[in-house]
Amino acid sequence: MDRKKIEIAMLGGAVVLSLASFNAQAAAACSAGAATSVGVTTTSFVKSGFTPKCSTSTTVNVTDGGADFAVQGASSKGKVTYGASTAGGQVSACTTVSSGIPTVSTPAAAATNGCA
Numbered sequence: 001m002d003r004k005k006i007e008i009a010m011l012g013g014a015v016v017l018s019l020a021s022f023n024a025q026a027a028a029a030c031s032a033g034a035a036t037s038v039g040v041t042t043t044s045f046v047k048s049g050f051t052p053k054c055s056t057s058t059t060v061n062v063t064d065g066g067a068d069f070a071v072q073g074a075s076s077k078g079k080v081t082y083g084a085s086t087a088g089g090q091v092s093a094c095t096t097v098s099s100g101i102p103t104v105s106t107p108a109a110a111a112t113n114g115c116a
Contacts, residue, residue: 025064026106030054030073038062045069045086045109065109072107072114081105081115088112 025044029036033056040049044064052060060073070085072094081094081102087110094115095102107114 027062027064028060029062029071030058030060032056032059038064059104061104061106063107063109063114068109070107070109070111070114072104074102074104076101078102083107083111083114085109085111085114088114 025039025041027036027038029038029052031054033054035051035054037049037051038046040046043066045066045068046064054060055075057076058073059076060071062072063070068085068087070083070087072081072083074081079098079102080096081104082091083094084091085107090113092113092115094105094113097103108116
């Protein structure tokens with residue numbers, strides 16, 4: 001393979017990788033009872049936008065990675081942060097705190113449980 005073709009292939013791969021990381025849309029879906037709508041783009045996993053119903057004691061974050069969708073949430077009355085992803089399909093405990101309010105992070109769409 002000649003040098004020009006290799007350079008074009010490498011450039012194309014770099015563009016694809018940068019677009020894949022650009023498409024991940026993270027958002028706070030619920031915060032202290034206030035809901036934020038989950039929107040839709042041409043590259044998103046969610047095909048029909050929605051606004052979640054939120055309890056005042058919950059915090060929920062979502063990530064739309066295009067190929068996968070993840071959610072992570074916790075209640076201020078509980079001690080466990082839970083996560084789930086379309087890459088794994090099941091809800092899992094992400095973290096447990098012995099005191100205080102659990103922290104809700106930005107879920108990883110490609111993680112099998114949405115926790116990472």
